[in-house]
Amino acid sequence: MDTDLLTILAVVIGVLVVGGGAFLVRGRGAPPDEGAEPADRQSGAPAATAESTTEAPAPTEESSAPPAEAPEAPAPPSEAADSVVEPAAPLSPTERFRQRLGRARSSLGNTVASIFSRGITDEAWDELEEALIAADVGVEATTELVEGLRERARAEGIRTGDEALGLLKEVLRLELGVADRTLSRREDGPSVWLVTGVNGTGKTTSIGKLAARHVREDEQVVLAAADTFRAAAADQLERWGEAVGARVVRAAEGADPASVAFDGHASARAAGADLLLVDTAGRLQNKKELMAELGKVKRVLDREAGQCDEVLLVLDATVGQNGLQQARAFMAAVEVSGVVLTKLDGTARGGIVIAIQRELGLPVKLVGLGEGVDDLAPFDPDAFVEALFAEVAQDVTLGEDEA
Numbered sequence: 001m002d003t004d005l006l007t008i009l010a011v012v013i014g015v016l017v018v019g020g021g022a023f024l025v026r027g028r029g030a031p032p033d034e035g036a037e038p039a040d041r042q043s044g045a046p047a048a049t050a051e052s053t054t055e056a057p058a059p060t061e062e063s064s065a066p067p068a069e070a071p072e073a074p075a076p077p078s079e080a081a082d083s084v085v086e087p088a089a090p091l092s093p094t095e096r097f098r099q100r101l102g103r104a105r106s107s108l109g110n111t112v113a114s115i116f117s118r119g120i121t122d123e124a125w126d127e128l129e130e131a132l133i134a135a136d137v138g139v140e141a142t143t144e145l146v147e148g149l150r151e152r153a154r155a156e157g158i159r160t161g162d163e164a165l166g167l168l169k170e171v172l173r174l175e176l177g178v179a180d181r182t183l184s185r186r187e188d189g190p191s192v193w194l195v196t197g198v199n200g201t202g203k204t205t206s207i208g209k210l211a212a213r214h215v216r217e218d219e220q221v222v223l224a225a226a227d228t229f230r231a232a233a234a235d236q237l238e239r240w241g242e243a244v245g246a247r248v249v250r251a252a253e254g255a256d257p258a259s260v261a262f263d264g265h266a267s268a269r270a271a272g273a274d275l276l277l278v279d280t281a282g283r284l285q286n287k288k289e290l291m292a293e294l295g296k297v298k299r300v301l302d303r304e305a306g307q308c309d310e311v312l313l314v315l316d317a318t319v320g321q322n323g324l325q326q327a328r329a330f331m332a333a334v335e336v337s338g339v340v341l342t343k344l345d346g347t348a349r350g351g352i353v354i355a356i357q358r359e360l361g362l363p364v365k366l367v368g369l370g371e372g373v374d375d376l377a378p379f380d381p382d383a384f385v386e387a388l389f390a391e392v393a394q395d396v397t398l399g400e401d402e403a
């Protein structure tokens with residue numbers, strides 16, 4: 001018995017000593033909390049990244065993932081945290097533009113690469129023509145472009161597909177690069193931007209996005225709901241105004257749109273506002289009275305402000321070449337200063353940008369890349385051409401670079 005008791009006591013003491021030692025070791029070295037920290041951070045990092053990238057596109061998320069490095073680096077949490085936070089910075093409008101366009105367009109880049117991979121032949125040039133027409137560049141514009149390209153390729157001894165693609169991009173960049181895409185402002189009162197277009201092209205949404213951007217830049221923005229056909233249209237504008245912090249001037253359904261524009265300008269001027277955005281009713285280009293009414297709205301604003309600083313025509317990229325006919329009718333009714341091309345995220349045929357500028361001589365100033373408040377970007381010809389002809393696989397790389 002005594003021996004048994006002694007054995008039990010010895011075991012108990014042994015366990016206590018070993019266990020206590022272990023506690024002591026842990027207590028002096030890395031405490032459990034600290035020891036657990038890297039693991040926690042490791043699992044927390046992607047979560048934090050995912051959270052902060054809800055606004056940013058997926059490639060950012062991938063490129064930001066630091067878990068493989070975090071535990072190795074003796075370093076310290078602050079560094080690990082920095083490496084997590086940094087890539088989550090919001091994308092600039094231009095970056096967003098490149099990504100959105102890259103996602104939505106068809107594989108025009110792949111098609112063109114595949115065409116040229118078979119050699120620079122007559123057949124290749126014909127196929128290129130077809131691909132560009134299918135991308136909405138337009139028949140006339142495509143024929144001229146491809147003819148010019150063929151001549152240059154011959155004169156410059158272009159032999160490889162890469163060279164031919166490079167030449168095509170250069171020609172398009174030159175083609176698009178000449179326009180003035182600035183949005184005119186004035187110092188002596190509110191800048192006046194009149195926004196027009198066919199029904200449902202995205203006028204109100206684009207106004208909301210523009211207002212948001214300028215309010216964020218500490219400007220005072222007033223919205224005039226000169227779409228008096230539908231109370232719902234003014235309601236929609238009002239919701240945008242509330243959401244972004246811009247005052248909305250509206251009138252009863254059926255009121256004269258020109259008088260709402262007048263009131264909007266008077267109110268913006270009285271308040272010392274920086275920018276007045278005038279929303280107009282969507283109208284079909286063949287409705288003569290409505291086009292005349294638009295002319296009247298513009299004349300009133302011109303009279304009050306000296307001149308509208310911008311008359312922006314909103315075109316829906318998904319309607320393709322029909323947009324050109326719409327544009328011509330609007331240009332006949334009012335002097336259009338630029339195009340807002342919406343829904344470019346939803347079409348594979350971004351070539352319409354080239355047609356708008358080439359055939360109408362109108363600069364695309366802004367592009368709509370989604371329904372969200374930040375989905376409006378200044379049009380960047382270089383990024384556009386790159387995105388249009390990037391092969392699908394390259395889009396991922398593009399996104400990672402940008403992160």
Ligand SMILES: Nc1nc2c(ncn2[C@@H]2O[C@H](COP(=O)(O)OP(=O)(O)OP(=O)(O)O)[C@@H](O)[C@H]2O)c(=O)[nH]1
Nearest residue numbers: 199200201202203204205282342343368369370371
């Ligand atoms: N995907 C996508 N949708 C857009 C874009 N811009 C607008 N929309 C959507 O297009 C639809 C019509 O937009 P609105 O702003 O109401 O168009 P509108 O021209 O003011 O319409 P009317 O007042 O009826 O003439 C809405 O569902 C918008 O969310 C864009 O750039 N991309």
